[in-house]
Amino acid sequence: MPWKIERDSTVTFRFTVMMKGPINMAINPPVDATKTPEWAALQKHYDELQSEGISLKQWFADDAERVEKLSFDAGDLHFDLSKNLIKPETLQLFADLAKAVKLDERTKAMYTGVHINNTEDRAVLHTALRRPVEDEGKYIVDGQDTVKDVREVLDRIYAFADKVRSGEWTGVTGKKIETVVNIGIGGSDLGPVMVYEALKPYADAGISARYISNIDPNDLAEKTKGLDPETTLFIIVSKTFTTLETLTNAREARTWLLEELKAKGAIDGSDAKNAEAIKKHFVAVSTNLEKVAEFGIDPNNAFGFWNWVGGRYSVDSAVGTSLAVVFGPARFEEFLHGFHEIDEYFANTPFEKNVVVLLGMLNVWYRNFFKVASHAVLPYDQYLHRFPAYLQQLTMESNGKSVRWDGTPVTSETGEIFWGEPGTNGQHAFYQLIHQGTQLIPADFIAFVNTPNPTKDGDQDVHELFLGNYFAQTKALAFGKTADEVRAEGTPEEIVPARVFTGNRPTTSIFGVALTPFALGELIALYEHITFVEGTVWGLDSYDQWGVELGKQLAKQITPAISKDDDALAAQDPSTQSLIKFYRANREF
Numbered sequence: 001m002p003w004k005i006e007r008d009s010t011v012t013f014r015f016t017v018m019m020k021g022p023i024n025m026a027i028n029p030p031v032d033a034t035k036t037p038e039w040a041a042l043q044k045h046y047d048e049l050q051s052e053g054i055s056l057k058q059w060f061a062d063d064a065e066r067v068e069k070l071s072f073d074a075g076d077l078h079f080d081l082s083k084n085l086i087k088p089e090t091l092q093l094f095a096d097l098a099k100a101v102k103l104d105e106r107t108k109a110m111y112t113g114v115h116i117n118n119t120e121d122r123a124v125l126h127t128a129l130r131r132p133v134e135d136e137g138k139y140i141v142d143g144q145d146t147v148k149d150v151r152e153v154l155d156r157i158y159a160f161a162d163k164v165r166s167g168e169w170t171g172v173t174g175k176k177i178e179t180v181v182n183i184g185i186g187g188s189d190l191g192p193v194m195v196y197e198a199l200k201p202y203a204d205a206g207i208s209a210r211y212i213s214n215i216d217p218n219d220l221a222e223k224t225k226g227l228d229p230e231t232t233l234f235i236i237v238s239k240t241f242t243t244l245e246t247l248t249n250a251r252e253a254r255t256w257l258l259e260e261l262k263a264k265g266a267i268d269g270s271d272a273k274n275a276e277a278i279k280k281h282f283v284a285v286s287t288n289l290e291k292v293a294e295f296g297i298d299p300n301n302a303f304g305f306w307n308w309v310g311g312r313y314s315v316d317s318a319v320g321t322s323l324a325v326v327f328g329p330a331r332f333e334e335f336l337h338g339f340h341e342i343d344e345y346f347a348n349t350p351f352e353k354n355v356v357v358l359l360g361m362l363n364v365w366y367r368n369f370f371k372v373a374s375h376a377v378l379p380y381d382q383y384l385h386r387f388p389a390y391l392q393q394l395t396m397e398s399n400g401k402s403v404r405w406d407g408t409p410v411t412s413e414t415g416e417i418f419w420g421e422p423g424t425n426g427q428h429a430f431y432q433l434i435h436q437g438t439q440l441i442p443a444d445f446i447a448f449v450n451t452p453n454p455t456k457d458g459d460q461d462v463h464e465l466f467l468g469n470y471f472a473q474t475k476a477l478a479f480g481k482t483a484d485e486v487r488a489e490g491t492p493e494e495i496v497p498a499r500v501f502t503g504n505r506p507t508t509s510i511f512g513v514a515l516t517p518f519a520l521g522e523l524i525a526l527y528e529h530i531t532f533v534e535g536t537v538w539g540l541d542s543y544d545q546w547g548v549e550l551g552k553q554l555a556k557q558i559t560p561a562i563s564k565d566d567d568a569l570a571a572q573d574p575s576t577q578s579l580i581k582f583y584r585a586n587r588e589f
């Protein structure tokens with residue numbers, strides 16, 4: 001019996017691993033959610049709401065406890081789901097469908113290292129990255145004590161980070177490191193840069209970070225501008241260490257470093273000095289340590305992770321080394337605790353009360369029943385300005401798929417388009433469409449009670465002015481403004497229709513106490529699991545990304561045709577040929 005299963009007082013299971021090693025619990029074929037009675041019940045509920053007429057105003061008036069019934073707390077985050085197009089009884093239907101697709105079994109399978117990423121035959125164990133030391137020995141997967149291995153790498157990263165932060169680790173000329181430059185792309189960039197931006201107030205060692213990702217030479221050119229090579233440390237981050245963009249940028253950075261050091265007279269350009277400079281100014285993060293050594297990076301300065309960590313689920317692994325350097329090991333630990341808090345909550349809270357499950361189901365509700373195409377994520381915190389971009393990879397690379405994990409076609413719409421910008425900037429740009437456009441766009445509004453930068457404009461607390469917008473927008477979206485209300489303001493009749501707000505535009509408010517490392521860890525884990533819940537309903541392997549491969553292959557084939565190879569050019573389709581001819585005719589550099 002692999003699990004000690006203690007039935008919770010209500011519905012879900014509380015579980016502890018009793019046996020080491022993966023358990024064959026993969027659900028194959030996936031349950032077709034759309035064929036279940038629970039899906040039919042949800043459809044019936046949807047039809048009833050539509051025929052009754054969806055009116056948030058009415059629903060709030062009818063049920064004095066609506067907010068209470070639809071509010072939740074997880075960790076130190078507070079969630080208000082009351083301005084969504086659901087009734088309190090909808091939650092039970094969500095929970096029933098989650099049970100019907102065996103979400104609990106799949107969660108257990110994920111947490112214990114079953115190869116649920118079956119198209120790559122891999123375990124999916126980002127939850128092991130944030131388990132406490134006490135869990136060592138409990139999660140042995142494919143013969144590996146995952147938690148022990150994670151803690152060992154973390155200890156090495158922390159020792160390294162401490163050295164860089166204290167100045168014990170110096171550049172080749174003995175100067176303290178002032179800038180770390182992370183070179184990576186996708187999951188090896190978006191997570192670290194988002195967290196770096198989000199936690200900037202916690203940078204306390206006089207070290208800043210820059211992030212180079214794009215193979216477009218403009219990225220490297222701009223990000224190395226003004227850098228002192230003597231005080232710059234490059235962290236090359238690539239899970240595979242084969243990614244074209246990252247390796248090209250890493251080689252360019254190596255050239256930049258050696259040339260700049262030589263130009264300053266800091267090194268003589270001899271092979272020995274070059275090698276020493278590379279050793280002091282380059283470290284790597286990868287699952288492929290052989291390739292790291294081939295690149296010339298000292299294996300002692302390489303931090304590993306494992307193929308059971310997906311790129312977009314890796315910011316809390318060694319991929320976050322730049323963060324441990326800038327913010328310090330203690331902050332990085334707090335960050336991991338935040339993830340773990342939500343991991344535990346997600347695994348141990350009955351579905352009906354589990355806001356992580358409910359938010360995942362809410363997304364399914366909008367995508368499959370209301371047929372929405374997109375979902376906005378609107379952080380009312382400037383420090384979270386890269387959060388929507390980060391979420392785009394997490395959600396869209398995970399659930400942008402048309403076949404299920406057994407290779408059969410999906411039976412419903414899948415992955416929404418995630419997008420967003422921080423409030424209030426978005427208000428002055430695209431909110432018009434959210435308020436009055438013809439599409440329904442569910443939106444998550446994220447804010448924090450406290451700010452690290454309290455300021456006053458006269459008597460007015462500026463953070464409160466900001467939060468006033470956070471509260472106002474969800475209110476306007478939910479309750480709108482009727483024609484009569486517009487008329488009552490003295491608006492000329494012909495303009496009245498343009499000034500009406502229909503309301504009933506759904507939002508979820510996520511309110512934290514402060515954007516701490518802990519809260520950010522919670523927020524990331526929240527969306528990781530929301531993505532997993534949606535993927536489970538749709539029957540998707542949310543952990544592969546075959547859809548990015550074809551473009552990479554074609555780029556390799558096409559590149560020689562661009563300026564040199566006429567045969568390769570002739571082999572292209574007419575549109576590609578025509579574009580390349582335009583390039584050849586206009587190239588000036």
Ligand SMILES: O=P(O)(O)OC[C@H]1O[C@](O)(CO)[C@@H](O)[C@@H]1O
Nearest residue numbers: 185186187188238239240243311
């Ligand atoms: O870390 P790597 O191996 O360089 O990969 C970078 C990114 O490329 C992808 O494999 C595909 O774009 C992402 O999933 C990944 O985060």
